[in-house]
Amino acid sequence: xxRSEAFESxxxxxxxxxxxxxxxxxxxxxxxxxxxxLWRALVIVGGIAGTGMxxxxxxxxxxxxxxxxxxLYYLPIFAGAYWFGFGGAIAASLLSAASYLPxxxxxxxxxxxxHDEYLAAQYAELIMFQVVxxxxxxxxxxxxxLRQRQQRTSRELAAAYQELRESFEHxxxxxxxxxxxxxxxxxxxxxxxxxxxxxxxxxxxADDFPAGHAKREFVEIMSQELHQLNTIVSEFLDFxxxxxxxxxxCDIREVIGSLKVLCSKEVVRHSVELAVSVPETLPELNLDxxxxxxxLLNVVLNGIQAMPRGGRLDIxxxxxxxxxxxxxxxxxxxxxxxxxxxxFDPFFTTKARGTGLGLPIxxxxxxxxxxxxxxxxxxQGLGAVFVIELPSGSDNHx
Numbered sequence: 001x002x003r004s005e006a007f008e009s010x011x012x013x014x015x016x017x018x019x020x021x022x023x024x025x026x027x028x029x030x031x032x033x034x035x036x037x038l039w040r041a042l043v044i045v046g047g048i049a050g051t052g053m054x055x056x057x058x059x060x061x062x063x064x065x066x067x068x069x070x071x072l073y074y075l076p077i078f079a080g081a082y083w084f085g086f087g088g089a090i091a092a093s094l095l096s097a098a099s100y101l102p103x104x105x106x107x108x109x110x111x112x113x114x115h116d117e118y119l120a121a122q123y124a125e126l127i128m129f130q131v132v133x134x135x136x137x138x139x140x141x142x143x144x145x146l147r148q149r150q151q152r153t154s155r156e157l158a159a160a161y162q163e164l165r166e167s168f169e170h171x172x173x174x175x176x177x178x179x180x181x182x183x184x185x186x187x188x189x190x191x192x193x194x195x196x197x198x199x200x201x202x203x204x205x206a207d208d209f210p211a212g213h214a215k216r217e218f219v220e221i222m223s224q225e226l227h228q229l230n231t232i233v234s235e236f237l238d239f240x241x242x243x244x245x246x247x248x249x250c251d252i253r254e255v256i257g258s259l260k261v262l263c264s265k266e267v268v269r270h271s272v273e274l275a276v277s278v279p280e281t282l283p284e285l286n287l288d289x290x291x292x293x294x295x296l297l298n299v300v301l302n303g304i305q306a307m308p309r310g311g312r313l314d315i316x317x318x319x320x321x322x323x324x325x326x327x328x329x330x331x332x333x334x335x336x337x338x339x340x341x342x343x344f345d346p347f348f349t350t351k352a353r354g355t356g357l358g359l360p361i362x363x364x365x366x367x368x369x370x371x372x373x374x375x376x377x378x379x380q381g382l383g384a385v386f387v388i389e390l391p392s393g394s395d396n397h398x
Contacts, residue, residue, distance in 0.1 A: 047076040048092070055069050075129065080092030102368075195229060247288055249285070252324050272310055277314065277316045294327070294365055296328070298371070299328050299358075301358065323390050324389075334384055371389050
């Protein structure tokens with residue numbers, strides 16, 4: 001990898017500040033396990049219970065110690081707010097009040113009259129527990145919402161960052177594939193000339209081996225394989241070339257009529273019944289009739305070859321959004337689910353001698369007209385249905 005390629009491969013990552021990239025690994029609000037939740041709850045309850053026990057075990061005359069213990073109740077309230085939010089703070093404050101109330105009612109009972117002001121202050125402290133719990137609980141709830149908002153933003157940034165990286169990689173891959181495609185197309189074009197010479201030479205040699213000759217079989221094998229090579233190279237060049245449609249107003253019914261003639265031999269050879277359904281009126285379309293015909297022929301031949309034991313192939317035309325929708329339905333075995341996303345990929349084929357370029361070329365030609373082609377499952381899962389949408393003349397763009 002040279003210096004420029006190394007820069008390209010890391011360019012996206014380097015543009016994102018490191019602190020931002022590190023937040024992508026930041027988890028949502030930390031999830032607590034059951035044991036951790038139980039441990040924290042026990043710490044809070046234990047702190048409240050220990051403080052209450054200290055009150056009961058300390059002589060009532062040691063007021064300064066009791067004042068210290070009284071302030072210790074705030075620690076479980078803060079812990080409840082921090083660990084469990086608003087609900088945890090309120091629960092801790094109620095438990096603290098419940099723990100401290102018996103000390104007021106029992107331990108200070110004998111001291112009434114002598115410390116009435118102090119006793120009133122203790123009741124006020126119970127109220128302060130709830131006020132503090134309310135304040136810190138609301139603060140904890142606000143902090144939790146802010147944290148969740150930050151985490152949501154971090155997740156969105158992470159998703160955007162990942163999408164940006166994927167888009168960058170797709171662009172790099174597309175650029176490389178484009179260069180490779182141009183190179184391959186040039187090689188394929190150069191192969192066609194030697195193939196034409198070989199074909200001409202083979203036809204001359206074939207005269208020396210008439211039918212019945214011992215070596216005639218080899219001549220026929222060479223001819224068949226040469227034809228297969230020429231077909232592969234031609235289809236590859238058709239796919240590699242960017243289609244430039246020469247549009248003109250045309251009647252799609254005439255295109256379908258020519259299509260029936262072109263595939264008539266294949267229909268007879270495979271014992272297929274070809275049925276065409278065309279409405280009385282259809283809008284004229286502004287498109288390249290020859291390219292559309294080539295695309296339809298590829299799809300029709302694909303449907304015919306999907307029925308080696310014969311069957312019925314339906315071509316149904318209808319109006320659609322000002323344009324024309326064409327459905328090509330076969331009665332073959334259908335296309336497995338795991339292959340439906342691959343049928344338009346170049347060179348993907350399940351045929352022994354297929355090139356895997358028929359459907360990709362068809363899609364490329366249809367999209368060049370501003371239309372689209374998609375696969376739809378056949379009736380009750382039988383066969384395949386290819387739906388081709390051709391827009392009206394106003395929707396086409398050069």
